[in-house]
Amino acid sequence: xxxxxxxxxxxxxxxxxxxxxxxxxxxxxxxxxxxxxxxxxxxxxxxxxxxxxxxxxxxxxxxxxxxxxxxxxxxxxxxxxxxxxxxxxxxxxxxxxxxxxxxxxxxxxxxxxxxxxxxxxxxxxxxxxxxxxxxxxxxxxxxxxxxxxxxxxxxxxxxxxxxxxxxxxxxxxxxxxxxxxxxxxxxxxxxxxxxxxxxxxxxxxxxxxxxxxxxxxxxxxxxxxxxxxxxxxxxxxxxxxxxxxxxxxxxxxxxxxxxxxxxxxxxxxxxxxxxxxxxxxxxxxxxxxxxxxxxxxxxxxxxxxxxxxxxxxxxxxxxxxxxxxxxxxxxxxxxxxxxx
Numbered sequence: 001x002x003x004x005x006x007x008x009x010x011x012x013x014x015x016x017x018x019x020x021x022x023x024x025x026x027x028x029x030x031x032x033x034x035x036x037x038x039x040x041x042x043x044x045x046x047x048x049x050x051x052x053x054x055x056x057x058x059x060x061x062x063x064x065x066x067x068x069x070x071x072x073x074x075x076x077x078x079x080x081x082x083x084x085x086x087x088x089x090x091x092x093x094x095x096x097x098x099x100x101x102x103x104x105x106x107x108x109x110x111x112x113x114x115x116x117x118x119x120x121x122x123x124x125x126x127x128x129x130x131x132x133x134x135x136x137x138x139x140x141x142x143x144x145x146x147x148x149x150x151x152x153x154x155x156x157x158x159x160x161x162x163x164x165x166x167x168x169x170x171x172x173x174x175x176x177x178x179x180x181x182x183x184x185x186x187x188x189x190x191x192x193x194x195x196x197x198x199x200x201x202x203x204x205x206x207x208x209x210x211x212x213x214x215x216x217x218x219x220x221x222x223x224x225x226x227x228x229x230x231x232x233x234x235x236x237x238x239x240x241x242x243x244x245x246x247x248x249x250x251x252x253x254x255x256x257x258x259x260x261x262x263x264x265x266x267x268x269x270x271x272x273x274x275x276x277x278x279x280x281x282x283x284x285x286x287x288x289x290x291x292x293x294x295x296x297x298x299x300x301x302x303x304x305x306x307x308x309x310x311x312x313x314x315x316x317x318x319x320x321x322x323x324x325x326x327x328x329x330x331x332x333x334x335x336x337x338x339x340x
Contacts, residue, residue, distance in 0.1 A: 001032050001033070001096065002032070002033045002034075002035060002094055003032040003035070003095060003097075003098065003293070003296060004034075004035050004036070004049065004092075004094045005019060005036055005052070005068070005097070005098040005099075005100065006036070006037035006040050006041065006098075006099055006100065007019070007040060007068050007069070007070045007100045007101070007124070008040030008041055008071065008072075008073070008105040009072055009105045009124065010070070010072070010102070010126075010273060011066055011070055011273050011274075012124050012125065012126055012137070013064050013141035013142070013273070013274075013278070013281050014138050014282060014284070015070075015100060015138075016060040016061065016064075016066060017060075017061050017286050018100050018124075018137070018285045018286070018288055018289040018292075019036070019057055019060065019068065019100075019289070020057040020060055020061055020286070021285070021287075021289025021290050021293075022034065022289040022290075023054060023056070024057065025293040026293045028054070029293075030293065032095075032293075032296075034051075034052040035051055035052055035092065036051075036068045037049050038068055038069050039068070039069040039071045040069075040070050040071040040073050041071075041085065042071045043068075044075065044088055044089060045073070045084050045085050046084075046088075047088040047091065047092070061282060061286075062276050062277070063276070064274050064276055065274070074104075074108060075112060076111055076112075082112075085112070086112075086115060086116075089117060094117075095118060096118035096296045097112075097118065097120075098121075098289075098293070099120070100121075101121070101122075101123075102124055102127075102130070103129070103321050103322070105124075106121045106304055106320075106321045107317070109121055110318055113302040113317070114302070118301045119301055119317075120292050120295045120300065120301060120305070120314075121292075121304030122288045122289065122292050122304060122305055123288075123304055123320075124136060124137065124138060125138065125139075126138040126139055126141070126142040126176065126272060127139070127169060127172075127173055127176065128173070128175040128176070128325070129175065129324040129325050130324075130325060131320060131321075132304075133306035133315075134307045135284070137281045137284040137285040137288060138273075138277065138281055139175065139281070140280045140281050141275070141276075141277045142176050142180075143176055143180045143183065145268070146180035147183045147184045150166060150180060150181070150183075150186060150218065153166060153216060154184075154214075157214035157215065157216055158213065158214045161214055161262070162262045162263065163205060163216075163252075163255055164214070164263075165219060165251055165252050165264065166186075166216070166217070166248070166265075166266050167219050167220075167245070167248030167267045167268070168180065168272065169221055169269075170220030170221055170222050171221065171244055172222055173193065173326055174189070174190075174191020174193055174220040174223065174327050175325075175327055176220065177190070177191050177220040178327050178332060179331075180218065181335060182331070184216070184218070185216070186217065186218040186335075186338075187215040187216050187217065187338075187339060187340060188216075188217045188218070188340070189217075189218045189219075189339070190217070190219040190223040190251075191220045191222075191223055191332070192223050192224065193327055195224055196224075196225055196226065197225065198258065201217075201255075202255060202259050206259050207340065208340050209259075219247055219248055221244045222247075223247055224247065231244060231247045232244060233245050245267070248267055251263075251265075252264065252265050287312060288312070291305045291314075292305050300314040302318070303315060303316055303317060306320060
């Protein structure tokens, strides 16, 4: 069988580990021929498909990004596009596709599967917000990057008696902000699941600055004040979702205006996605890749691989996407103990 793999959506530390695991497992243990679809579903639409012999994945385990490229391309954006994808998969004799992507990509892949394509998914997002799996690869790397940034900001905050605000990724959930904020000793963490009050946070920061001369505030890009909404930069992605960013600057403006304490903002942005994956993510991504090939061999199509405890299981795509996994209330309560 000819097995294809594609990576779709935002890049993520560990994607190359998945690709390597798929190719090595498929060729060494199942004698499948592997090919790569370039730039996500966009490559399937234009027939940009390349061979992936075992040598092509040598030395990529530790590399960030994806050797196949990626895009936020919606394969269902119109009937003509979808038809071209189906035609190209047939033309290239693709027996199954392993699709590595986040919630939007997996939902689109489910619809492609309903059209007769043999699809197995691998969940990918640094936000860790896919409901059906305990954790997604790339998340731990992103948390480590943000934690390192918090550690570095402490010295500047203390030296200048400032409030340092660090804006992280996290459109709908605050997993990165909460986990890194807790690990880095943040004095306040703001996340989308818990709308905040400017009056309360400014009162808290004012009181803190009677005892300490600086504060570290970590805020997820999707966080918003009570009665307000997330800051939208005025554009939509290929799946119709708003692009967020800028809450850190709004927060700094309000804090300075209300408290007269100097506030500065650092927006990590795509830095959180880049670079070498940590060991945990390399291992998890490798396990996901192996399990995805095993699911193909077992005929578990229109499913994706999920981590449940220590076990990997195949979950129907339709049952595992469409709802964001929100942060653990108990974890947030632990972090709250250290606010202020």
